[in-house]
Amino acid sequence: MSEFPEGAPCWADAMFKDVEGAKSFYGEVLGWTFGEAASEFGNYTQAYSGGKAVAAVVPPMPGGDDVPSAWCLYFASHDVAKTAEKIKGAGGTLLMEPMQVGSFGSMTLAREPSGAVLGVWQAGEHHGFEKVAEPGAYCWAEVFTRAPEKADAFLQAVFPYSAKKIEPGDDPEAQGMDFKVFSLGDSGNPVLGRMKMGDEFPAEIPSYIQVYFTVANCDDAVAAAKKLGGRLHFGPMDSPFGRFAALTDPQGAAFAVIDTTTTAGEMPRMSDA
Numbered sequence: 012m013s014e015f016p017e018g019a020p021c022w023a024d025a026m027f028k029d030v031e032g033a034k035s036f037y038g039e040v041l042g043w044t045f046g047e048a049a050s051e052f053g054n055y056t057q058a059y060s061g062g063k064a065v066a067a068v069v070p071p072m073p074g075g076d077d078v079p080s081a082w083c084l085y086f087a088s089h090d091v092a093k094t095a096e097k098i099k100g101a102g103g104t105l106l107m108e109p110m111q112v113g114s115f116g117s118m119t120l121a122r123e124p125s126g127a128v129l130g131v132w133q134a135g136e137h138h139g140f141e142k143v144a145e146p147g148a149y150c151w152a153e154v155f156t157r158a159p160e161k162a163d164a165f166l167q168a169v170f171p172y173s174a175k176k177i178e179p180g181d182d183p184e185a186q187g188m189d190f191k192v193f194s195l196g197d198s199g200n201p202v203l204g205r206m207k208m209g210d211e212f213p214a215e216i217p218s219y220i221q222v223y224f225t226v227a228n229c230d231d232a233v234a235a236a237k238k239l240g241g242r243l244h245f246g247p248m249d250s251p252f253g254r255f256a257a258l259t260d261p262q263g264a265a266f267a268v269i270d271t272t273t274t275a276g277e278m279p280r281m282s283d284a
Contacts, residue, residue: 025264229269
């Protein structure tokens with residue numbers, strides 16, 4: 012598999028106190044199977060969809076039991092040390108200095124200036140997602156932030172992004188919405204969204220990156236998640252991009268599901284940002 016281009020989302024993982032519970036939940040909701048835990052790497056366990064690696068789960072590191080469960084999205088870098096310097100120069104904070112992960116690659120973890128946590132991955136033997144935008148696999152991600160100007164400046168300083176903003180048009184529900192789409196360079200290939208958090212978000216919820224996983228049927232996935240103790244926060248809702256819903260799993264990790272084959276409405280107009 013070829014490397015992901017610089018700045019492209021390339022992997023996702025999450026830390027869970029109850030790893031077996033997480034495996035059962037995502038196994039039923041997203042159809043994942045799981046490999047053997049890698050004891051030399053903190054029992055890091057890869058998830059598979061149709062035999063292709065799509066994500067991973069891991070128990071807390073020693074002393075990390077009080078860290079809430081959350082999905083972490085990794086962005087591809089051809090030089091993780093240089094990207095770490097860009098992160099610091101753009102006002103971000105390194106949560107983990109660049110480190111080698113055996114022969115698999117190198118990584119760093121950071122918090123962007125408005126508070127969302129992200130990872131950076133420089134591929135070695137492990138390139139990242141082995142499939143995307145298919146049922147059971149990663150599809151899309153959005154940065155939810157209360158300080159969009161900080162997040163926007165950071166993202167474009169660290170990664171080779173161009174940006175466009177979505178025009179609300181005549182949709183009354185979209186009036187006042189502040190949403191941008193970041194693409195790799197001038198390719199027009201969108202890789203990340205950014206949404207300004209409004210008053211509908213409780214004040215205690217910090218900025219975060221929402222990871223979307225593809226499903227064959229959004230309503231079925233939501234029903235399975237709720238049956239297993241997950242909570243529905245938004246949707247299911249139809250959109251030009253697919254029918255989607257936002258949830259948290261029983262351990263509190265936020266994620267979204269989307270059926271990209273069920274679409275409704277016209278694509279929004281976009282303008283340079």
